[in-house]
Amino acid sequence: MERFETVSPEQLDKNVFESIGRNWMLITAEKDGRANTMTASWGGFGVLWSVDVAYVFVRESRFTKEFLDSSERFSLSFPDGEKYRKQLTYLGRISGRDADKINESGMTLVYEDGVPFFAESEFALLCEKTGRFYLAPDGILDKDALAGHYPKGDFHYLYVGKVLKVLKRSAEAY
Secondary structure, eight states, rough: OEEEEEEOOOOOOOOOOIIISSSSSEEEEEEETTEEEEEEOOOEEETTTTEEEEEEEEEOOOOHHHHHHHHHHEEEEEOTTTTTHHHHHHHHHHHHSSOOHHHHHHHOEEEEETTTEEEEEEEEEEEEEEEEEEEGGGGGHHHHHHHHHOTTTTOOEEEEEEEEEEEEEEEGGG
């Protein structure tokens, strides 16, 4: 892919708090030849089971969860949060059950090694799903977080993905 270069996770000089929490990311997976995505602002990068991983949180009710459960691989795309705020907001609010939201967002879905991600990304992580954990209410020790984030009982699953490839927009693409 001519617009992106492969870099090691150590070469990714991005602030995870800024990239995920403030700019947001797109979690994308494919099921039966169809891709779906959702905007997320919860997750992180690290090391688990002696490999580089990324982890994200997805509620049971999200359509994207079906795609993550059905796929071995997924991507995390990181477009410029300022430039693409309108599209990121749209992709987070509209369900893929009800609309062809990727097409309607105006963003461009592309593939690398069979994994869908977005061409507008500053960087993207291609991941292989290695773990899925239910965040049960008895495991959430912060009662304010429990009350504030789960008033309807729609709890998250934590998905862990081994980082297979990090794609960074090449300097020539800017």
